[in-house]
Amino acid sequence: MHTTTRSTRGAVTLGLLLGAAALAAPGKHAPPKKPLPVVRAEPSTTHPAALSRYPAQLPLAEKVEGEQKHKNALVRDVTFAGLDASDRMRAYVVQPAGRGPYAGLLYVHWLGDPETTNRKQFLDDAVVMASQGVVSVLVDAMWSEPGWYAKRTYETDYERSVQQVQRLRRALDLLVAQPGVDPKRIGFVGHDFGAMYGALMGAVDGRPRAYVFMAANPHFSTWYMLGKRQPKDPDAYVKQMSVLDPTRYLPELSPAPVFFQFATKDRYVSAKEADEIYASAGEPKLERRYPTDHGLELKRGAQDRFQWLQRQLELRR
Numbered sequence: 001m002h003t004t005t006r007s008t009r010g011a012v013t014l015g016l017l018l019g020a021a022a023l024a025a026p027g028k029h030a031p032p033k034k035p036l037p038v039v040r041a042e043p044s045t046t047h048p049a050a051l052s053r054y055p056a057q058l059p060l061a062e063k064v065e066g067e068q069k070h071k072n073a074l075v076r077d078v079t080f081a082g083l084d085a086s087d088r089m090r091a092y093v094v095q096p097a098g099r100g101p102y103a104g105l106l107y108v109h110w111l112g113d114p115e116t117t118n119r120k121q122f123l124d125d126a127v128v129m130a131s132q133g134v135v136s137v138l139v140d141a142m143w144s145e146p147g148w149y150a151k152r153t154y155e156t157d158y159e160r161s162v163q164q165v166q167r168l169r170r171a172l173d174l175l176v177a178q179p180g181v182d183p184k185r186i187g188f189v190g191h192d193f194g195a196m197y198g199a200l201m202g203a204v205d206g207r208p209r210a211y212v213f214m215a216a217n218p219h220f221s222t223w224y225m226l227g228k229r230q231p232k233d234p235d236a237y238v239k240q241m242s243v244l245d246p247t248r249y250l251p252e253l254s255p256a257p258v259f260f261q262f263a264t265k266d267r268y269v270s271a272k273e274a275d276e277i278y279a280s281a282g283e284p285k286l287e288r289r290y291p292t293d294h295g296l297e298l299k300r301g302a303q304d305r306f307q308w309l310q311r312q313l314e315l316r317r
Helices: 014-018 123-130 158-176 191-207 220-224 234-242 246-253 269-282 298-310
Strands: 063-071 071-082 088-096 102-108 135-137 181-191 210-214 258-263 285-290
Touching: 014 135, 014 181, 071 123, 071 158, 088 123, 088 158, 102 123, 102 158, 102 191, 123 135, 135 158, 158 181, 158 220, 158 234, 181 191, 181 298, 191 210, 191 246, 210 298, 220 234, 246 269, 258 269, 258 298, 269 285, 285 298
Parallel strands: 102 135, 102 181, 181 210, 210 258, 258 285
Antiparallel strands: 063 071, 071 088, 088 135
16 A cells, blocks of 8 residues: 555566575465365355355456567456446456466556556566466456545445455456466465455455465555545444455465565554454465565565465466
8 A cells, every 4th residue: 555656666587586495484384385275165144245246147258458479478458347348347368378277366456656556566477477377367456546545435435345356256257267277276466455355355256276465454444544534434434444354354265375475664564463464364374574665576575476376376397
């Protein structure tokens, strides 16, 4: 969560990722040696019913707006149907060369640098992952709209949050619909708001088998109430939004493994908040903290994500 300009995120090369040492497990929170199966839980009666509803039968109506070839991948700029036929969502689909079966990854960006507060943020990562047999979908979230944070209203935050979770499920539909994607090897990577909404999506959907959450805050209201402008009734607003707090949903991702990445110099996620959100997740889980800020733009962080996903999604070696 960041509303001022940041330096553009640097590209991570395949050589840097493949040349890194294996990710060491800090302390007792070691990742499992073999990926665990995901058990789809029944919808929770404690969650808003709207979170579990979305137009799963609506045709995706995918339309290619442009494409670019890379050595190991084809990047397609697409639109597709969101909550209805007129609700067009935007995404990149990164397709590996060759034939499947492929693993799949859904990436959801942060709210930060205007240049990467959209589907572009993880594009370099997705191209690298394509070389390992991964199809990726990188979707524009609601906060990709220029000036979104200032233009949103407290009266609609809850409703739009529910819709965002529904739209992420549509993005997951787009991913699973890609030719050659193995629905049993689906992962999720989200940063900032992308991580927080991804936790809700995973809890009500159940398809991803591994999650990477970067710089997530345990409470939506903490970020939505930044700044001088406040809701008319702050206590009522916090209570309303607390129904969607990621800490309520993270336990339901288990037994899917979760990898948390935090920054030690993060002005938007304190050490206490990082502890809270990590503690709320079930096992198996892993965390790593990096000596950087909220952007988590260290090459080491990208390397760690790559290696962890390589194991969990059984990628090419």
